[in-house]
Amino acid sequence: MTAVYRSQDAAVAAPLVEARDLKQHYTLKGGLFGEDRTLKAVDGVSFTLGRGETLAVVGESGCGKSTLARMLTLIEAPTSGDLLFEGRPAQDAMRDDPKATRGFVQMIFQNPYGSLNPRQNVASILAEPLVINTRMSGDERRRRVREMLAKVGLRPEHDVRYPHMFSGGQRQRIAVARALMLEPRVVIADEPVSALDISVQAQVINLLLDLQDEFGLAYVFISHDLSVVRHLARRLMVMYLGRVVEEGEGGVVFEDPAHPYTRALMAATPAVDPSARKERATVRGELPSPLNPPPGCPFHRRCRYARPDCKDRVPELRTVRGRKVACHYAENLEGEGAGTLRVAATA
């Protein structure tokens, strides 16, 4: 598979994607007398992603995952920060060669029901990116569509069918196929399996893994499900209220979570083993409003390890025990192991 996108001056060692302090601040118009307010949906996210790698982004609703995805796929420009594709500013690439740049990074959406146009048949859904972004002939496009259907495990002759004639899992396969039509190097998947039943979820996870092996795809895999993330991703980024609170190798973070929020997430994730049930330390309270985030550490009001100065000082990301973490007291959280994700022993 040849990549459509090749940047001319990319340093050989440049990562496929580099995000530097990406921010997305939305301005909400005030009411009759109110002032405009700023909602910091994403407030400083940095990472690098190499060929064939998977970075998982986890966190609860409203923490900024989809907003990050929209910036990475160039649907929205960031308020500030840099996004580099193979070492080159994405905006420059987009200006010089928008078609190739769009082909470089593609997105898979959460909802296999809503993301496909019900009035288009599968052949035309899949051919559309080719029509817009390439000069392929009709015959060539049809050939590509049928090849791609076979790749994602659908019958090529079903290209004349409409989305409603497929099951949920099959529709998500169509969405995956569409994202791959332009032979992207990077796929941003926003909760791609969350709406699927368990047995179907396993099929789609396998498909994503197979395609990664075959094409060296890099994934940013957005999910709120830690067990799926643990299975898929080597690297993990945990977000809370628009900020990264912990980032590192999956193995390191899952074995020894250093941020109290990561611990809370893991403790809250139910284990599929009734004989391993135990009293869990549930995190108290609800997510604060992103319009009015707490001062200091954004997690301090829910944190069981919080000390008085946590409400005054904003913790910066720093390296502790081989991963990055934004907590003043990551070195000495008491109550060891309280948050370790319980993975059931195979029966």
Next chain:
Amino acid sequence: MALLEIEDLSVTFPTSSGPFRAVEGVDLAVDQGEFLGVVGESGSGKSVTMLALMGLLPPQATIEAKRLVFEGRDLRKISSHDRRRIVGREIAMIFQEPMSSLNPCFTVGFQIREALGKQGLDRAARRRRAVELLDEVGIPAPEERLSAFPHQLSGGMSQRVMIAMMLAGGPRLLVADEPTTALDVTIQAQILDLLRRLQRDKGMALILITHDMAVVAETAERVLVMYAGQPVEEQAARGLFARPRHPYAEALLEALPERGFGKRRLPTIPGVVPGALDRPKSCVFHPRCRYAQDDCRTVRPPFAPLHGDPNVRVRCFHPRNEDARVAEEAR
């Protein structure tokens, strides 16, 4: 005596292509104070089963059952007046979408006071009781919340209010249909804890419906697994997760990423769930089953106690994990 007994329940809907049996052959019993989990994939008939019990299906649905008994009273025979006294008070149900179950036009306090009904309480006493209920389900500053409208509440708070309303009638049985599916995992953990605590402290029976195997593993005492409108396995949660007997239950557990730890590709179940009109007349799972033989393709297996053990029921001619049983008996 069981609190609730359902035997051979079926529900049929008329559709443009003929009658569709959404649910059939459901046998289910719940004891006082017991926690039963009902799991199954989307469309397996979990909600329809419970709506049939509550009498909340649309009138064109046909409900048949050999037995439908709550606390010794035959729900098929009683007057609609008596039925209304049972359903909604003694049996309460929390529905799949919390947002749509609260009326957006009325305050939280008003809705809870309505749920309290007369109960011989005056206005002030009803207000006090409403505050108590909100407090009981873990709503901070309950007095202030009485005047809140549903849109001012988060998803987790709405679900707590729903639970408070359901507790108003002092139910013996609470049916919770996917009560945490729309919630974040830290909030889900809080709500599951709350439900478990209420079940334990009030001696209330609880039926928790979910598609999430981990949620039942974490909470239920006994589990009923549904597939394509039928129960296929029922046993204690520990037994099910350690030694599933039905090939579908076994395959479903294998497909969980938690169980596939260390493997890159996850085991999958071939094929898809049969559609409304192509459900096999013999074993519903046989087209996807690794162990299917001729009997599975011709006859429907009964939902029957396994080796005479009433605590384990399986709808399969060739149940799994038999070796483990032999080993256990030899010990």
